[in-house]
Amino acid sequence: MAAPHLSSAPALAVHWAGELLHLLPERALWWPAGRVLFIADLHIGKAATYRALGQPVPGGTTQQNLARLDGLVASHAPERIVFLGDFLHAAQARTPQVLEALAAWRAVHRDIGMTLVRGNHDSRAGDPPDTLRIEVVDEPCLIGPFACCHHPQTHATHFVLAGHLHPVCRLYGPGRDSVRLPCFASDARQAVLPAFGEFTGGWLMERAPGQRFYAVGGQTVWALPESP
DSSP, X not given: OOOOOOOEESSEEEEETTEEEEEETTTEEEETTTTEEEEOOOOBTHHHHHHHTTOOOOOOHHHHHHHHHHHHHHHHOOSEEEEOXXXXXXXXXXXXXXXXXXXXXXXXXXXXXXXXXXXXXXXXXXXXXXXXXXXXXXSOEEETTEEEOSSOOOOSSSEEEEOSSOEEEEEEOSTTOEEEEEEEEEOSSEEEOOOOSSSOOOEEOOOOTTOEEEEEETTXXXXXOOOO
């Protein structure tokens, strides 16, 4: 039996809440009409947090995250970036090096509006410094037809965009071969974005009726076949 055809493109267009959005291979979501870039689970300073606890993990992830954000800003010119929770990983992430890197990055992008929808890690790490000029709000934050949240949920009137789960899906090859990939996951009322941050891990989501998965790999996003 032939394998099902998978539509693919560097970025994948979807229509949610009557709006055109682009699922980006950088594990972000772009809303062209609103000129808004949605980012979930940045977890700035996670590696620094582990090193503070004595774990010999490599450094450089904060600069990698910020460099990837720079690339998205350069290619899409957003008017606003909405962080869907977990901006800083923990209180231990607030090192001078991390905060200086964030301040330098924000200074370069000082004309872009930025909003953080608080997540569970934000409650422990604390809000970003006021000098970063990031508006901090609780979920849900309503923007156009979207309810911007950290935790997946449903909303009475708006389509939910959320993070928190760090979703990954499993693709199967011949025999016992398989691979796990970050993914976007959506149903009729909400979508969950993959974690943007480096060094974040992922949670394997099981398929459910009415749910679509969009895998991210090799600088491409593609729609997986619908569940039977």
